[in-house]
Each structure stands twice: as structure tokens, then as C-alpha cells.
Amino acid sequence: MKYKVFIGIDVSKLTIDVHLHGIGASKTFSNEEKGFALFLSWVKSIVNNQPAEMIICFEHTGMYSIKLATYLNDIGIPFAMLPALQIKQSIGIRRGKNDQIDAQRIAEYAWLHRETIQATLLPAKSILKLQSLLTLRNRLVCDRGGMKPHGKNRKRHWKEKSTRDISSL
Template identity: 85%
Template sequence: MYSIKLATYLNDIGIPFAMLPALQIKQSIGIRRGKNDQIDAQRIAEYAWLHRETIQATLLPAKSILKLQSLLTLRNRLVCDRGGYEATWKEQKKALEGKEHKGIFQVYKSLIMNLTVQVKRLKNK
């Protein structure tokens, strides 16, 4: 997500690049002490140099696929958030009976309804 703009730019102007999982690089290095941006950049450069023959250039999916991935990520986030609010709402309804807590329940209900509407809106994008 953080490098997609750079990756898209490099792809558009025809410069080959590789995007690798950070965990892959970290595991290849082993346990080492010290961590900051300069040290991390050096370790990434060392990894790239040592594996330059086997690292393959990244091929970005079509822009429509990238958009679809973003929409699905957002949808999953909304669905998870809605589930969390539903669970909390049900728990609090059991624990906090009475009219004095009606405002709290209305807020939860409103949030849940709004998230449901947003999930449905994403289907039309």
C-alpha cells in the first residue's frame, strides 16, 4: 500500500523493479541487533545485490484489479468494524438494561446501520 504510487510510476515509465515481502528479507538476514532507516536500507541493498540473479521484476496487475483490491480491503474493514460494534452492542444491551442507556444503544444501532449502508454502496463501485 505504501509503495503503490512509486510502483505505478516505475511501471508506467518502463523501469523494472521488484517488490518483496519484508519478512523474506528479514528472515534471510537472521537475528541482528540495531534497527533504523539507514541500517534497514543497507540490509535491503545487500539482500538485493546478493540475490540479483534470482529476484524477478514485479508485474503490477491492471489498474482495475488494483482498484478492486482497494475496494475489497475497505469492504473487509467495514464488515469487521460492523461485527465489532454488533458484538459490543449485544453485550451492552444485556449488561446495561434500562432507559438511561437508550442513547448508547441508539449510537451503536446508528453506527451498525451506517456501516451496512457503506458496505452496500461499495458493491456499486
């Protein structure tokens, strides 16, 4: 598909920073559904293109970007979730870094790769939920593995006479 509008978004925990390539417009919105709706109405006020003629690009940041991806998927607007390393390597070393600059660079990346960029297709919501649960499980397993050695040392330490009173707590 030939896209005409290239939008770069830097996704953070609380906000999304948006940049429209070629127009030079940038703005920040909240990283929640209300902010997404405001973002789309802002884009429509600037650009008169149909949603199918625009591509929204952002880095895949896990749980912070999945909300935006799900929202865009549900309303049928094409988007591309890109690996951060891919964008970083294509741009090269540059000075200066903040969320607005990152959004601008993502939009620039999308424009430069306009012939090959493809919209992301999200899996079914049940698969997304399973992926989220597996990620949580992996974190818990790692945390538990990190705590096991400390537990053995604590038991050994509490057997000493000077700390026996603490071990009864």
C-alpha cells in the first residue's frame, strides 16, 4: 500500500509524543484511550487524508505500546510496531535525545522505508492475553530463582544464636 501520511510516535509509560512527517507538527497526548482519541482528532484536523492512507509507526515497547496498538487495530487504522534496535541502527549515531526528537526520527524512518514498511497485524485478543500472562510468569520465575540463594543464606544465618530471636518472626 502506498501511504501518504507518516506519523511517528514515541511511546512512554504515561504519554505518547506524536510527530507528523513533512508537516513538522508535534504534540503530546496521554497514553490511554482518551489520549488516543484526541491524537486522532488532532491528526484529522491537520491532514485531510483517509485513515487507510496513513501509517502510524512506533517502537514495540511491550506493555506501554500494546494499548495503542490494540486501540488502532480495533478502529482499523494501519500501524507498524517496529523493533527499537532496527530504528536505532538505521538512523545511525545522532546527538540529542528526547521524546519529541524520538517521535520525529520514527516518522522519518517510516518515510524513508515507505516502499517496504508493512502494517502490523495483531494476534487475537486471547493470544495477546496469553502472551502477557507468559511474560508475567517468566518474570516471577526469574524473581523466585533470584530469591532462592538468599533464602538458604538467611536460614543458615538465623540458626546462629545471635539471630535466633529474629527467625521466629
